[in-house]
Amino acid sequence: MSQYASLNLPLLHAGKVRELYALPDPDRMLMVATDNVSAFDFVLDSLIPDKGVVLTQLSLWWFGQLAGLIPNHIVEADVPAAVTRRAVVVEKLRMVPVEAVARGYLTGSGWAEYQQTGTVCGVTLPAGLHDGSRLARPIFTPARKAPLGEHDENVTYEQMCEFVGEETGEKIRDATIAIYEHAEPIARERGIVLADTKFEFGLRGDGTLVLADEVLTPDSSRFWDADAYASGRLVSFDKQYLRDWLVHDSGWDRSGGTPPPPLPDEVVAATRQRYLDAYRRLTGRELDLG
Template structure:
């Protein structure tokens, strides 16, 4: 079940066209501003990261202050670190004042209908598959692995994109081949693993483990090149763990909305996850601790404080 995102504000020169769990998309309108943008950059969209937070297929009623700014700033930083590996969709951060710091003007891509996931550690849905069959998306793994185990080498474990409010479904590589053809499938796999390898090394230097990450690619209509889109290597799309607390065999502390999930499933929330009732508002201490965790992820990875 998914709860509808809250209304989005109008922005001069832009027309709202879509809201996801966290992001709102706008396209240039017919105004002078919109025409000028199209003339300068071609077909573009404005991607705005809100402070909304989702958990267990619900968009919660309580936002996490500055979360959208963290997601945007961290994505921009990673796009810079990866620029020599793969092109990205960012055109400019010259955006309306109302969304400054949390928005990017991006090229409109023809998105590939595959979630490109790289895993270097075993946890989450990959751990569930491994416990059931000793493999993840058809890739056999050694016996004896536990929650948080480092894999012998990173693996590409794609998923099909689900509708808003639904779960993505892990699939074998052969499904990607059937979906986009062998050449593009191999390129997606190779790019995903190359991005993971670069990011894992960067994070490790900063005392952070990148357990896994989800990437989205599209084709740039102007060049035909596979291009990295959406967000990249944020706490919403990746699992980051503090290296000094890594201990295989248990759930790892993480730089994300762990406090939100833990509170929702605790007796204190009074919420029944199996019901159709939306989750209750988050208490202030959970909001504050979650905000601090997102900011800490940005600061530890980039080595600088976020200018809010």
């Protein structure tokens, strides 16, 4: 059952973190960010308090920073009291089934692929890079979105164009790189390295490409402390801390197909603080939790 059944609105879709509700206007939806957290394609049993508020409020801040660069799906933030600050009213769009990833630094799955092939999603990179290397220019590495609980599939740009069309594919690639190049210096000025990030896009009826879902949050991005990076360390302000605990400290066997264990209170608290710290660093203010 939805966490927000008291809204008395028809639930259209429940994803890993967000829930979409129907509104009287058929062209609008209520998008609610829950406190769920996912890792390795599992939604964990543990919640991260206030996480949904961070995601929504930070996305709204970034949409403001990106104003004029690309249309977005936000209609208004005047929402029912039960979901205030964690929900927004958005346009209904025809979503493109692509995770549009911009990488300005080599790490994560890109680093793993590079070690084997010297490429990331078909993009050839120079030899001699290491985990955390800054790339000469950001690269676009798309993934085909999979159903809930399944792995998204990394694809090349050419493969993406086969299922979204060349015109839409070019628009998505260009918008993804443009957003990253606009956002990266903003984050760096505030002491955060934007290593990589993913976006989702939808299409209006007239074919206009629209930035949707969340944008440049600790869920959708890798944020590193800039001072630590300058000294050769990768210190995260995102859910990498939680992933690291699951892999190295929890005793969970990822290959066994069983769900991850519940998070200890200290891991929940530390993850929550990283999300709040990312919001504070980027916006320059403490999050109003109401």
